[in-house]
Amino acid sequence: MERKTDDYVDHPPEDTLNTLDTDPDQGLSEAEAARRLERFGPNEIQEREEPLWHRVFRRFWGPIPWMIEVAALLSALVQKWEDFAIILVMLLVNALLDFFQEHRALNALKALKQGLQGEAIVLRSGQYRALPFRELVPGDIIRLKIGNVVPADVQLLDGDYLLLDQSALTGESLPVSKKTGAVAYANTIVKQGEMRAVVVNTGMHTNFSSVVSLVSRASLKERSHFQKMVMQIGNFLILITLALVLLIVMVALFRHEPLLEIARFALVLTVAAIPVALPAVLSVTMAVGAINLARRKAIVSHLTAIEELAGVDVLCSDKTGTLTRNEMQVADPILLPGQSEPDLFLCAALASRLENRDPIELPIFRYLDEHYPDVDWRSYQQRSFTPFDPVRKRTEAVVSRADDRFLVAKGATQVLLEMTELDEARVAEVNRQVDALAAKGYRTIAVGRRRDGEPLELLGLIPLYDPPREDSREVIEEMQRNGVVVKMVTGDNLAIAREIGGLLGLEQRTIRSAQLSGAASNELLALVEALTTAIYRRLKGGVPFKEARRFASEVMEEVGRLYDTRLLEREFLHTHESAIVEMIEEVDIFAEVVPEDKYRIIDTLQKGDHIVAMTGDGVNDAPALKKADCGFAVANATDAARAAADIVLTAPGLSVINEAIRQARITFARMKSYATFRIAETLRIILFMTVSIIVFDFYPITALMIILLALLNDIPILTIAYDHTRVHNAPLRWNMRELLTVSSVLGLTGVVSSFLLFFVLQEHGVSEDMIRSLLFLKLIVAGHSTLYVTRAEGWFWERPWPSPLLMVATFGTEILGTLIAVYGVMITPVGWAYAAWIWLYALAWFFVNDVIKVLTYRMLRREGAVD
Structure with a gap:
């Protein structure tokens, strides 16, 4: 009894009733319906939901969480409870921020499941009655009339006709007429007419379920570029930390220093090396971007979508209801x-x-x-x-x-x-x-x-x-000026797609769905066609035309069975992937596509190293929205599209997308500024401490100073989320070579400046405790000054200038650190005279750092490492 829905297309209804063993005048008995419900399962979308414990647990799994957790454990072992508390709070804040944002996002499969809720008029044991959709089984006889949602895949039995709106499923802008014997698919809407139908497939066996399976597969997409960047920074700092901590421990053991002291300073070094606030600061930065977008009627469901949007270089847009009004x-x-x-x-x-x-x-x-x-x-x-x-x-x-x-x-x-x-x-x-x-x-x-x-x-x-929206052409032109290629992907026919594309200013390089899905087997089909033509010509001379044509068709079918077309297509795709990527890159308009085609287009472009955004509004768009690096559900989108999307637009039109791209690029610049600053500062502290301990047998700052540095450095830097930045007119991506090179150079420059100060102070006979306090003050003042160096690739005085909030926060903590050093709060006091000299010294190195930064970027550009 289990057959695909498409097997019933053009199948006589009488044969279908016999196959399903059902009486059109009596329907199924309650006992038979119960047996079939047990066999086929409820008429609903089955889902595998990630357990709550797993969603919580994975926030604490990964290189940076491991580093933070080890530091917290070491703090507890040596009973440094203040350190332990600070580190634990940072870990929990980061995890809770991420969990909260994910929790806000609707689950795509739940929304798709809701698409099958409702009641249907069902014939059971000769009586019509209302039953929940989930209780339908193959063989049920149902009535469909205007306004009904088709609850399952059905074949129409009798009645005049049905006019069905399939736009949410196929993307067609016009309703489709269906008559007796035709198949109607689950989740389409009856716009006119009234007919009886027999249910042929339910739940996960419907054509609608193919959309669900694509959404499920798309849910398993790889980590975002943001997550990969954080992982790479974590791995970079882990390797350096492990190497230097191991070196310090070996030297300390060789010198026969107390084991407790070795553990203590190993812990200090570990805490200094861990960018505890890195994930939290970056998450807050993206959250601020999400709030700005919300003010412009764009709701962000997944924070990492903001970072992804900054790098988007291809936008695939549905036509009906997105670029057009969906109104004839x-x-x-x-x-x-x-x-x-x-x-x-x-x-x-x-x-x-x-x-x-x-x-x-x-x-x-x-x-x-x-x-x-x-x-x-x-x-x-x-x-x-x-x-x-x-x-x-x-x-x-x-x-x-x-x-x-x-x-x-x-x-x-x-x-x-x-x-x-x-x-x-x-x-x-x-x-x-x-x-x-x-x-x-x-x-x-x-x-x-x-x-x-x-x-x-x-x-x-x-x-x-179906006319374009008033703002669609302007939106597309602005996207193109910002380096984003726009492609139309629609279920409508080629002529409509090409006409609308012309009105929107898209180039007319167009392809049909059949050409897309058949691209991999064109050579095979050409071979089969040539063989069939040859047979046909030979037979035409002495055999009646119809018989020759029928025989030629049978030969074609036999060749198709002999050579597994699908297998050859998979092999072709594997060996010619780059050619297929190039073909899709060249096409501007994809017509007559189905959900699988949209998903395939997105997937292929991603394999071509593109960061792809997708806009859509229907159930048919949900898999592609989920698969895309950044999915937009437009205003009035279906629940399935909203749940699958990363950003939901609540105002009509697409103009907010350009604002979203602008906000994303601003947010990206802020995150890059902080990441460069954080790596540079980590390297300054860890390298300076390691060389001081190993070479000079001198501990430059105490464990308490390390904790104060962590507080005064990271917490105020959250205000970088509100900084003013330049808006780039091209897509932005994480360039790890550039990031690590610039931050490493600045870090090494900081180490040089710290050692130069150390030598000068030693030369003038300053006591070790005083040196530690002065180095602490230098690290505070110079550290925050570095942020004004890293916030832009050009000279620090170029516009846009820093935001007032950032300046208040950074200068405020510098002044607080100065007061701690001057008056000796828990450390040796230095007095105002020494403090003034440290400020002048840090200011001089600030100019040196800015020159070195600019020269480093110029060197990288010459080498092609910077776009």
Whole structure:
């Protein structure tokens, strides 16, 4: 009984009923339905939810968490409870920030599951009754009518027709007509009509479940570039820390120093090397960016999306409802000779019903009210009305006003032409006009009128299209100026996609879904086609045409079975991946795509080292939104799209995306500034301490000073999240070579400045305790000064200047550190004279550091290490 839904397409309903062993007049018995529910499971999306304990636990797993946890453990072992408390608070704050942001995000599978909730009218044991969607089983007979959500994959049994909105599932902008024998898929919406249907597949066996499986697969996407960067910084500092701590321990043991002292200073060095606040500061920086976006009607579900958005160089956008309004609009109508536009739209409106809210008919009423408000169509009465159906392909109505009575019709042009008595030349001209409109992607409706005893009079043609949003073209142009390539990915047909793409300013390099999915097997198909053609030509001479054609088709099928096309396609994809990436890079518009195609396009671009953003609004967009590095769900998106997206837009249009990119690049610059500062400062302290201990047998700062440095350095630096930064006009990425080179050079420069001060103080006979206090003050003042060096690649005085909040926080802690050193709070006092000299010394090195930074960036640019 278990078959794919597509196996029932064009399958006679009688055979389907026999296959499913169900009676169309009685339905299933309760006992049989219970057995099938046990066999097939509930009609719902099954999900595997990550346990709460696992979500919490993984926040404490990884190189930087390990370093922090080891430091906390060592602090507890040597009973340094103040150190232990500070380190533990930093660890918990970072974990809770990350957990809270993830908790805010909706779970995509839960939202998709909700798409199947509701009740259906089901025939059981000869009686119709309402049952929850989840209780449906294959073989159930159900009724579908206007407004219903199709609860499972079904085959239509009887009734006039159904007009189904499949846009959320396929991306098609227009409803699709279905008649007896056709298959309707789960989660589509009935816009018109009423029919009975038999359920053929439920739950995870529906076509809708393929979207769910793609979302599940996309949920397993790799770590973000931000997470990879934090891991690389952690690994870099871990290696240095382990090497230097091991070196210190070996030297201390060789000198026969007390074991407790060795452990103590090993701990101090470890704490100094760990960027305890790095993840927290970067998370807060991104959170501030998320708050700024929220003010502009963009809700961030995943913080790392902000960092990813800064590097986005390709935006794949759905068309229907995203770049366009998802609201049909009348284009320039075409009138036949002797006809008027008011008459054309009057008759079109009279052949419609406003209360049906048909998306094809609503724009006709709007056009009539806006352009011809004096035409009183409401004064006419519909004496009879025949709705559209897939067989007749037209609507008809008999209308009257006073003594005037006539028939109006609208529908497929070919159908109405057959009802007229136009000459062949006129018919050919009308068909040519329809073909021209179709080539531009327009849906064309013909309108006619007939009075008693006369043939149908064709009045003209009304072209319809889904127009772009007012801001879409401007948004795309701005993205292109900012280095982002925009690609349209739509389920609509090629002509519509190309026409809308032209209106939006996209280049016309276009490809169909079939070309995309078949790219890998083109060579095989060409071979099979050549073989079939050869056989066909040989047989054509002596065998009847139909038999030759049938035999050729059988040969093609046999060759297809003999050579596993899918296997060859996988091998082709593996060996020609770079060629496929290049092909997708060159295409601007992808038409007639399905969810799997959107997912494949995103995946292929990512394999080509692109950072990809995706916009969409439907269930069909959810897998691609989840797979993308940054997924945008536009206003009025489905729950599934919102849950899968990283950023949810709450205002119509896409203009906020450019603001989001701008905010992301600002946030990225802030994070880069802090990361460079933090690595440089860590290297300054760890290298200075290691060399001092090993070479000079001198402990330059105490454990208490290390804790004070950690507090005075990291906590105020949170204000970097509010700093002013330059907005780059090109995508930004983490360049670890650049980051580590610049920060290492600045770190080594700091070590040199510290040793120079140390030698000068020793030369002047300053006591060791006084030297430690002065070095502590120098590390505080020079450390925060370094932030003003790292916040930009150019000279420190270039705009934009630092934010007032950053300056208050950094200078405030420098002054606090100065007061601690001057008055000797828990350390040896230095007095104001020495403090003034330290400030002048740090200021001089500040200028030296800025020169070295600029020269380092120039060197890296010459070597091609900086974009």
